[in-house]
Amino acid sequence: MVSRANKLHQVTLGVKVGRNNISERREDRVHANTFTAICTVRCMDIIMSKVRLEIDGYKIEADEGKNLLRAALDAGIYIPHLCYHPDLTPLGNCKLCGVELQGEPNIVQSCETIVKEGMVVNTKSEAANKLRMTALELMLASHPKDCTSCDKYLNCELQALMQYMGVAHSRLREVEKENTKIAVSDRLIKKEMYRCIQCGRCVRVCEEVRGVGVLKINKKDGETYISTKDDVPLIDTECRFCGACVEVCPTGAIQDVKGIFPTEGSRNMTLVPCKYHCPAHTDIPLYVRLVKEGKYSDAVAVIREKLTFPHSLGHICSHVCESGCKRTYINEPIAIREIKKFAVENDKDQTWRQGVLRGEAKGKKVAIVGGGAAGMTAAYYLAKKGYGVEVYERQPVPGGMLSFGIPKYRLPQQIVDEEIEILKEEGIKVHANSNIQSLEELKDKGYDAVLLTVGAGKGKRPPAFDKGWSNAMDAVDFCRKAIEGTLPELGKTVTVYGGGNVGFDCARTAKKLGIKQVFIVCMEAREQMLADQEEISCGLEEGIEILNSRSIVKIEEEGNAISALSLIGIKSFKFTKDGLELEPVEGSEEILKTDTLVFATGQQPDLKASFGIELVRNSFAKVDQSLQTSEKGVFAAGDVVYGTKSVVEAIASGRQAAINIDKYLGGDGNIEETLYERRKPEANIGTVELFSELERIDRFKDAGDATAESLRCLQCDLRTELQKVKYWVDPHFKTVKGVSE
Amino acid sequence: MICDKDSKIFTKWEEAGKEACVVDYCMNLMGTAKNESCGKCVLCREGTWQVYQIMRDITEGKAESEDFELLADLLGQIQNYASCEMSRNAAAVCMELLKSHEEEWDMHIRRKRCTNLVCKGTYTLYVDPDICDGCGQCLKSCPQEAIDGGDGLIHVIRTDQCNKSMVCVSVCPKAAIKKAGAVKPKIPGEPVPVGSFGASEGSGEGGGRRRRRRGDVE
Incomplete structure (x- = not known):
């Protein structure tokens, strides 16, 4: 009310x-x-107007219209409460927040009472305490006593109240309820309804706040219990799996299934797994919501707050966000990458441009060696901060792996070029065809800082195969040469060693070049392959033969060339400090003739000690926590620091480098921009017919598909908008925020 | 008010008749309130359940010495602070009957006795050997199989196994099955032929043994 x-x-x-x-x-x-x-x-x-009142002798002030419980809590005066939640309509049902008012004969529930000028309140009167104790004892009569074995242990409002009031399981009869056994858990929400005290918060949040209303107080055989209509599992209801019921449950009755959220990190981050898993922590639920509403420009603004190269990422991002998506536990993750791509391709207004922050010219210069995703990202943010930024790129055009690693059938060059142009608008000067080999070359050019983002552009083979055969190549060179059009004659059979995404890039490129027989030899079994499922199925469709659970044990030579490979089937493999350990399948040796062998077995930086910084693991840049190398003012980021990962990881690293370099040069290190003005998201999400059955749409034909796919989102971020209930031990209640006469 | 139920659903004590027991009446009243509770308010949902549970224990002879005070305490809270008229009213009625029939409650709680032999924990069932004609209907009907007997024999109820389902009482064509309170009648220890059990026999059981119970000692 x-x-x-x-x-x-x-x-x-x-x-x-x-x-x-x-x-x-x-x-x-x-x-x-x-x-x-x-x-x-x-x-x-x-x-x-504010009203003044007195609670337990403290004079406080409260907004007119506020309920008494809220007023007391806000002022730092704790009154026990359980069914009350700041986001829900107060009902006065748990009887814990009862207080005495001067001049009133009966106890009133403070959550249902509106503050009045001159009110004199006693929260601890004998009668109020007695009612409170009785109410808590009654709730505990049917509540299990196995606190320590409950997953909510030490994070339980009921337990905290027991401690506050000193009520143990008591003089009352133990009550066993039958209907609490009805509810079933699913893969997202764990139900232990025998822990339910029927405060009704879950029912109210589902109905009032979300407009979903699948949770009900049911009745069967004279016993009320919380369940769904006809007691069907949540998955068969119109539940949106927003997690609000879990969030407001004060006991262990409704909990998250363990393992669906990351365990480290701030709460607001871990509760939104896609955002957590994205290396750049893009506000994914928000832009998915905006795409659902057809607000593509707003969506892109949200994306661009954290990401450069959004269009390229829309094509090739490794989308770790999707691997964290909670919807996976219902059917399949949201097609986040496709949603991003659709938004970028339909961003007519480019509203993000209005919010871009540009600092005053700082009169300082930064050199960036290597114009890949990490280098160009750092360049972009540093240029906007007001630094003079010059990028040295050994290739004719920047982009790094975007331009010279990822095959064009996956990412057209035009897209990369366009995105580089957008970055260059901030005044980045790019020196193409400039292969900087040593810091010495930059020494006399007046740079205040240098960033090294040369990537990991050198192939890495198993030690035994590190030999200069004329028909063997490393994947990174193969891909670059294919793009440049400088590949040598490959013959009729090409074999790729390694079943990751790069391996598929090579194999599919070879197939597209018209090679008849293309093999991928891969130590992992099919299910364990590192490549994306999409790559694997495309490869198979194109006629690539994948030889799983096999290892090359010997290479047959003819002169300076490879003639055939000896393969062996393996049950398992692991990398130990002594190298690769195999468990072979007996009698599984076979010979595979090949004209070309491509090693897609890893990459490493091509950095030498002569560059002038300290190295680790042969060719990696050694950096401290601020990404600074052994040389003062020389920073490194991206693959050259941590090895090959992904474009989005490189972008995140480039952003971090920009922050650290700005700080090093005396700036505040703040590169955050608000390109889209946040409004409080609509909490009332209502129901969607057959929501849990909506299937993933991998590729969008039109806006309808984009809307339909975005609609599948569970909107995990909404949960973080619900207010937290403060426990009595909260520092907030240490001092009363009173007013003087 | 959160519940549309009101006290009209309850039967009145005044209409319960002379054979009724106040404890049994209150238990049923609270049972109704518990079954009708909408489940929102803790005093109604848990309170009526708790009170019903205690009252049921009392009728079954499982009362504890402090139950009277406990009931008064709980009923007072429900009567004053429950959110709906139904449970407040139920509590008020019970509270009044608790006070006006304190002696009867005390007898139930301390001596496990019920004046009208309504409450299950306060009586045993027996087959009156003077009426039983050995027809065997009761034996067949007993869900607990707690009756011994045979064709032409006086049937005997094993009281330790009897759960007072009262099925035998309803099937006996002779109305030979009766309740016994504190005063236990003279009956055979095991089935004997109809007509063979008289006052002179059954030396061990004779004289209408008076089982004494005191306080809360069973």
Whole structure:
């Protein structure tokens, strides 16, 4: 029940600004219009009358229309409560927040009572305490006593209340409830309903806040219990799996299944696995939501807050975000990469350009060696910060692996070129065909800092095969030469050793060049292959033969060339400090004749000690926590630091390098931009017919597909918008925020 | 108010009749309230359940000495603070009957006795040997198989196995099965032919043994 005063409050404000937006949750940068709105709200806050009241002898002030419990809690006075949740309509059902008011004969529930001027409140009167104790004892009568074996142990509101009130399992009869055995867990939500105390928060959040309403208080054989209509599993209801019920449950009754969230990191990050797993921590749920609404330009603005090269990423990103997607536990992850691609390709207004932050010219210069994803990303942010940035690129065009590693059938060069041009708009000077071999070459050019982002452009073979055969190549060279059009004659049979994405790039390129027989020899079994499923199925469709669970044990030579490979079947393999250890299948030796052998067995940086910085693992740049190398002012980022990973990882690394270099040069290290003004997301998501059955759409034909796929999102981020209940031990309750006379 | 149920669903004590027991009446009243609870308010959902549970224990002779005070305490809280009229009213009725019939409650709780032999824990069932004609209907009907007997024999109920389902009482064509409270009648120890059991026999059982129970000692 919303009080009349509360309604008045909302009407008076007349501005659609959620209560949390007013101060706490504002981003630093505020759009002019929004700012005006906030000012208005603040002014009204002042105009809107406050009431003064006394609680347990403390004089406090509260907004008119506020409920008494909220007012007390806000002022730092703890009153026990359980069914009350700051985001839900107070019901006064748990009877814990009962207090005595001066001049009133009966105890009232403070959550249901609106503050009044001059109110005198006693939260600890004998009668209030007695009611509170009785209520808690009654709840505990049917609650199990196995606290220590509950996953909510030490993070349980009920347990905290027991400690606060000193109530143990008591004088009352133990009650065993039958219907608590009805609910079943699924792969996302674990239900231990025998721990349920029927506070009804889950039912209310599902109904009031989400507009979904699949949770109900049911009744069977004279026993009420929380369940779904007809007691069907959540997966068969219209549940959106937003996790709000888990979030508000004060006990261990409704919990997340263990393992669906990362265990390290801040709560707001780990609760949104896609965002957590993205190396650049892109606000994925938000842009997916914007694509759903057809707001492609806004979506791109969100993407560009964290990512350079969004269009390229839309084609080739390793999309680790999707591997964390919670929807995987229902059917398949959201096609996040495809959604990103669709947004970028339909960004007509390019609204992100309006929000770009540009600093004053700093009068300092930074040299970047290597114009790949990491180098160009760092260059972009440093240029915007006001530095003079020059990029030295050994190839004729920048882009690194985007331009000379990833085959063009996966990523057309035009897309890369266009994205580089966008970055260059910030005034980056690119020296093409400039292969810097030593820091010495940059010494007298007046750079205040140098960033080394030369990547890992050299093949890495098993030690026994590191030999200069005329018909053997490393994958990285194979791909580059294929793009340059400088591949030698390959013969009729090409064999690729290694079943990762790079291996497939080589094999598929060879096939597209018209090679009849293309083999991939791969130590992993089919299910364990490192390449994306999509690459594997495309490769098979194109006629590539994959020889799984096999290792090359010997290479037959004819003069300076390879003539055939001896393969052996393997049950398992592992890398130890002494090298590769195989468990061979007896009698599985076979001979594979090949005209060309491509090693797709890893890459390493091509950096020599003569460059002038300290190296580790032969050719990697040694850096400290700030990515600075052994030379002061010389930083390194990307593959040259950690080895081959992914484009998105390189972008994240490039951003970090820009931050650290800015700090090193006396800046604040802040490269964050708000290219899209956040509004509080719509909490009321309602229902979608057959939501849990919606199937993944891999490739979008049109906007309809984009909307349909985005609609599948579980919107994990909404859960972080729900307010947290503060425990009585919270430092907030250490001091009362009172007012003087 | 969160519940549309009201006290109209309850039967009235005044209409319960002279044979009724106040404890049994209150237990059933609370049982109804518990079964009708909408489940939202803790005093109604858990409170009526708890009170019902305690009252049931009392009727089954499993009362604990402090149950009277416990009931008064719980009923007081429900009566004053439950969210709906139904459970508040149920508690108020029980509270009044608790006070007005304190002696009867005390007898139930401390002596496991029920004046009208309504409460299951306070009586045993027996086959009156003077009426039983050995027809065997009760033996066949007993869900617990707690009756011994045979064709033409006086049937005997094994009280330690009897759960007072009262099925035998309803099937006996002679109405020979009766309740016994504190005063236990003279009956044969095992089935004997109809007509062979008289006052002179059954030396061990004779004289209407009065089993004494005191306080909470079973």
